[in-house]
Amino acid sequence: KKTALIIGGAAVVVAIAVGAYLVLGGSNSSSSVADDGPHKLTTPATVLGGEYKKADNADGADDGMTKDDLKDAEGWGVKNPKDVNAAYQSGDKSNPLAMKQITFGGVWGTIDEPEKAVDNMFAGMKKEQEKEGTKDGEFIGSPKAYTPSALDGDVLKCQEIKVKNDSSGSGAAAGPKEFTMPVCIWGDHSTLGLVMPIDFASMMAGKGSTPEAAAETAAKLRKDVREKI
Numbered sequence: 001k002k003t004a005l006i007i008g009g010a011a012v013v014v015a016i017a018v019g020a021y022l023v024l025g026g027s028n029s030s031s032s033v034a035d036d037g038p039h040k041l042t043t044p045a046t047v048l049g050g051e052y053k054k055a056d057n058a059d060g061a062d063d064g065m066t067k068d069d070l071k072d073a074e075g076w077g078v079k080n081p082k083d084v085n086a087a088y089q090s091g092d093k094s095n096p097l098a099m100k101q102i103t104f105g106g107v108w109g110t111i112d113e114p115e116k117a118v119d120n121m122f123a124g125m126k127k128e129q130e131k132e133g134t135k136d137g138e139f140i141g142s143p144k145a146y147t148p149s150a151l152d153g154d155v156l157k158c159q160e161i162k163v164k165n166d167s168s169g170s171g172a173a174a175g176p177k178e179f180t181m182p183v184c185i186w187g188d189h190s191t192l193g194l195v196m197p198i199d200f201a202s203m204m205a206g207k208g209s210t211p212e213a214a215a216e217t218a219a220k221l222r223k224d225v226r227e228k229i
Contacts, residue, residue: 033114033154038229039190041108043086047224048217052088052102079110084225097201104221106193114187115155119143121185121192122159138162140180146215151186156218158184158211179203182214186222190229195221 046053084106091099111117122143129139143157164178181203183196195218197209209217 033188035189037190038110039108039188039226040082040229041084041106041191041193041225042227043084043104044224047088047102047221052090052100055087055089055101081107081109083107097204099200101198101200102217102221103196103198104193104225106191106225108191111187111189111192114189114192117192118155118157118185118187121187121194122157125183137164143185144211146184146212148212148216148219150216150219150223154222155187156184156215158182158215158218160211176204179205182209182211184211184214184218186218191222191226193218193222193225 043054084104086104088102088104089099090101093099122139126139129137138161140160140162143159145155145157147153148156160180160182162178162180181196181198183194185195186193195214197214197217199209202209
């Protein structure tokens with residue numbers, strides 16, 4: 001999936017292979033995640049204490065997975081899979097550089113091995129990126145586990161992505177030639193969620209949120225979008 005961010009007249013394409021949403025299988029990871037019962041994912045109007053409001057499709061929300069994607073997900077090991085996705089924004093649109101955005105996408109159903117799902121979701125994204133080349137984005141290093149206090153013991157891993165900005169040479173407000181940003185994925189026995197926080201001012205300076213800060217945001221967002229069935 002690609003989200004076009006228009007900042008001061010400079011179009012910055014943030015490319016992440018979320019179209020490969022879940023590639024479950026092939027990992028040897030074990031999971032000690034406790035099963036707290038069935039949950040679903042939602043997209044409330046506001047998250048993180050009301051700081052972020054859900055954007056409409058014109059502001060960056062995606063259309064989600066196709067029926068074929070969901071059918072594939074079931075074959076990969078997610079029983080009765082359903083998906084959600086949304087973009088959340090904070091700040092005033094009249095001052096784009098003061099804005100922040102959280103891109104969120106996830107799938108919920110029954111997941112026997114959460115850590116395996118997280119590992120293979122990252123693996124599938126990287127495989128898709130390698131197939132497409134590094135023109136739009138390149139994963140740096142390997143996913144790393146984080147345990148922010150809001151996580152409640154579940155699996156959460158983050159990895160940084162280096163994005164090249166081909167539009168950096170055009171316009172008075174053009175940004176850096178490249179920048180990095182973290183993407184985080186959590187996993188439990190009901191849900192997988194991908195979270196990509198974006199601070200526009202930091203991004204235009206060539207650096208996104210730190211993985212530690214992104215992990216904290218992802219863990220807090222999980223509490224807002226995960227609902228007991």
